[in-house]
Amino acid sequence: MADERSLSRRKFIGYAWVGAAAVVIGELIAGTLAFLWPKKKGSRGEQILIAGKAGDFKAGEVRYFRKERVYVQRLEEGFIAFSAVCTHLRCIVNWNEVKKTFECPCHGAKFNRKGEVLEGPPPRPLDLLKLQVVEEKLVVDFKTPVERKKFEPSQILKG
Ligand code: FES
Known part of the structure; x- marks a missing residue:
């Protein structure tokens, strides 16, 4: 029982790390695209x-x-x-x-x-x-x- 709980805790921490990494990578990609993408409306x-x-x-x-x-x-x-x-x-x-x-x-x-x-x-x-x-x-x-x-x-x- 303790092993199952321990395993699920490990899985949870693993998922949390993957989720956090996905958020960071997503923000990096969005920031890079926003920087590189030409502003069509309003730039002039x-x-x-x-x-x-x-x-x-x-x-x-x-x-x-x-x-x-x-x-x-x-x-x-x-x-x-x-x-x-x-x-x-x-x-x-x-x-x-x-x-x-x-x-x-x-x-x-x-x-x-x-x-x-x-x-x-x-x-x-x-x-x-x-x-x-x-x-x-x-x-x-x-x-x-x-x-x-x-x-x-x-x-x-x-x-
Ligand atoms: S800033 Fe010095 S005279 Fe205008």
């Missing part, structure tokens, strides 16, 4: 911001998209989008509506409306973001910021 959408209808932007309007850390503006010449991340030590710059400047709270940098450094330690303008109009809407690619040395008219999307 996650890096694109729809900033609204181009025609709805008022002259001089500045819109901030907090989640994406993006500024989109309508200047006299057209539209421009850039990252709100300061090019000094990556603080988030704020728009000062009165002074019409972007200001960094960390070390006092100021940027003009085109993202150029007016004062402070940043080594370059705010990083430019690709902007295009798709079906009348402004679409910003905010995951691929472009470093620039200075503002150039070609950085404006005419509109």
Whole structure:
């Protein structure tokens, strides 16, 4: 009787080990597949911001998209989008509506409306973001910021 009980206990422990190993192997396979499998839905959408209808932007309007850390503006010449991340030590710059400047709270940098450094330690303008109009809407690619040395008219999307 004791041997039967002992055997069943051994079998139980053996099954438990096999079960645990199957769970671990299954998780490894699922994790590997999830890592290797290309994301079909949303992979592009996650890096694109729809900033609204181009025609709805008022002259001089500045819109901030907090989640994406993006500024989109309508200047006299057209539209421009850039990252709100300061090019000094990556603080988030704020728009000062009165002074019409972007200001960094960390070390006092100021940027003009085109993202150029007016004062402070940043080594370059705010990083430019690709902007295009798709079906009348402004679409910003905010995951691929472009470093620039200075503002150039070609950085404006005419509109
Ligand atoms: S992080 Fe913006 S000025 Fe230093």
